[in-house]
Amino acid sequence: MRENEIYVLSSNPEIKETLRSMIINTLDAVLSSIDSDRCYSGIDPNDLRRIINSIEVLPENGIGFDKTLKRVEEDVLPHLLSTWSTSYMPHLHSPALLEAIASELIIAIFNDSLDSWDQGPAATEIELIVIKKLCELFGYGEDSDGVFTSGGSGSNLSAVIQARDKFCNEQLNWDVKKKGLPAEYKKLRIYTSSISHFSFDKASHIIGLGYDNVVHLPVNEKCQIDTLKAAEIIKNDYEDGYLPFLIVATIGTTDFGSIDNVKELKQIADKYNMYLHCDAAYGSGAIMSSYSSRLGELSLADSITIDFHKMFLLPISCSCLIVKNKKTLECFELHADYLNREEDEEDGYVNLVGKAIQTTRRADALKVLIAFMTRGRDGYRSMIDRVIENAQYFYNKIKDDPLFITGPKPELSSVVFAINKGDELNKRIRRALMSKGTIIGQTVWKEKVMLKFTLLNPALTHEKIDELVKAIKEYK
Template sequence: MLQNNLFLTSNVDDKNKFIDYVNRAANTIADSYTDSRAYSGLTPQELKELIKETPLLPESGIGFDSVLEKVKRIVLPNLLKVSSTDYMAHLHSPPLMESLISELILATGNQSMDSWDQAPIATEIEVDVINQLCEIYNLPKDSDGIFTSGGTQSNLMGITMARDWFCNTKLDHDVKLLGLPQEYNKFRLYTSEVSHFSVEKSAHLLGLGYNSVIKVPVTNDQKMNTEILRDLIIKDLESGFLPVAIIGTVGTTDYGSIDDLETLSEICQEFGIWLHADAAYGSGLILSQTYKEKISHISKCDSITVDFHKMFLLPISCGAFFLKDKTNFSHLTLHADYLNREEDEEEGYTNLVGKSMQTTRRFDALKVWMLFQSLGKKSLSDTIDKTLNNANYFYKMVDSNPNFQVVTKPEISSVVFRYSTNKLSDDQVDTINKRIRRELIHRDGIVIGQTIFDGRVFLKLTLLNPLVEHKHLDNLINVILEKSNYN
């Protein structure tokens, strides 16, 4: 027998129950923040044992109170506290308070962004937000965009658009209707050797394969070497290959390096190639009054990936994809009588599914809409500037310390470094750095990243939290040196 008060409705009892649930959940969540540690320290094995006691689907439900109590005991204490100043590991931001409320609203409303009649006001807000974001990124009036789940989906869309545009304009071939052309195994996509793995993943999903992706060497500052890129394109053309797109990175995952979009645009113009910018990380710089010139050439790109759940400090997931020429969205458009009827669109009803790879899609535009208006340009700029200033400070501290080795000066807010000493072999130093990271997680509740550079193990900070102060960074250096046993 179903219980009463299942949903939030206009009924007074339903409203009261909703308010009660939200208040109790909010209090339980807030009470779980008992210290500044980023993580409780439990190992994978300990977490598995903790979860074992709870069957997923009991014969009879145990009720909200009992479930909330289990969440309080098992889940909340062991969640990663991404708002902690001790969390500095990944492109995984602490969500700003205002955006948590927008999540509650969009989850409660549960709008589906595929058709206007499933999301009337949500559709109109997303269209308006996209239009204003196009202006913020200095895109032309014929540009357009769509909200996505994040960088991987946006990059897939960008490479899909590049492939179909190339086939239509260069080969007079309609991929949407006919599938891949016979020449598909000659297609080439160029990206730096430190770009995001979603480029290769996209090539696989699009039927082009990993071998179509040419990984271009980088300079010492971890940017795509444009001279080598140009030579590779010329050699490929001479060998009968078909250059389709260049994928420039605006903030590589490890180093935060920004490829030279101006030169990449010139190369694309010279050879008739599509330019996609993976700006999932660095797109937030557009809001900085101090650092926005770092990405001033992003408007030259044919397509752009933006993530709002990174530098913009919004909850996962919230991304967007932009096209300089909105007519290229036609590569995705397909009409269905039950969803996006052409007659409705002719009368002014916007059905966003025609621009998206997703059908059911969340009203994530609300998070941007509420946050931007709540904080405004000055606060958002100051927030982003703080993270870049922190990265520069940490870089100077470790670069000047003989106990550390640093890869490159940060361009955004990531620093790749490691404890190093000539008293030990490289293999021994690798082992020490691995141990340091594990001990930080499980003994100190401090979470930092780890990566590989030049075949060796390095540690990584990705500083997105504006609450991090120099004292936190100084403390981290001291703790690492203490754990190295060779300070």
């Protein structure tokens, strides 16, 4: 059988053997490309662009898999980012556990979709039990539920839509789902930290409120929402005729890993009948650690965003939204005769499309199941403790050194710092390290350019941290 006649997987032994060979050859190529702890080849972007632009994307006649893999091995694999490298630490972009990488193969081969039960029977049931366990893990009761999404932005958007619909239904006696937006719509306001994720501004745009209706609350020295100032701002808005409907607690800000006080924000939310959402895309993994108490009382929130491609160390992308009251998910429910017939659901077939913005969804809950079963609570505790303790080790190492400026004391695994010699030097340090195969982050704190270590790799050692500190000091 010629290669161009093999279309899709089947029970045919020859086709199964062809897939086995393709996977083995691909894996060999990938493993052969891993020959150092550099996370990046260091190639200049213009040189890399010339290499990539030389690839003929759609030839008139296909060249076959073997030749294609050879070209990818030569021109692409050497310059892909090695997220598993301990030299990679700029973003909330984690290495992936080995068992989770293996699970991606299962997900891709079977290609189940999580919209209707008949497109993923076992996958649907797996999402249900994983969501149930997550609700239990974060302290939610029997009335809770959740759904997997494409990422933290998708989870946060879902929460914003739910909060809007709930407020309009209960406070304005208006059904947005059926009637569209109420006359008072432009008075609705969202409140979030001034250093929260930009997905809330995006969500406000998408639902028709716009950026101006997102109020960015001031933060304190620990980069947490200043709840006294927040209460005053919301009180003034309410008295001026605005309609506060959502307040967001960030459980691990992108730059600083800072954690907002959920209990105090809940008190503000209750006073104005607001929806409280916890964006725990970053910090949710710490629920598995010995430091889980740092997260606060997350079970007080109406919903929680959980990202598994951050501290949980799973491949991109994998996120979910869990809700305290499953009825809030009903805003996404809509029946179609070809997809999620009501009579099927009455007979016990669960069609998850009624909980999600997306229709087609990957069976991402499977990789959560496989990782959780493989590692267990103790395995995850060990890994996440290590990354949190690595951040503390690095912070302690530089905080009293007069050469360094340090940002807030880390609560999770991010440390913001700078060399005390001006913004331009710190920018040059980051670029110089990247050219040598080490990538660290850059941000701004108190109007200063700062560097950042986002330490999500449990394989990182104190010795490697010491080497990086020494290398950074050499640029002074």
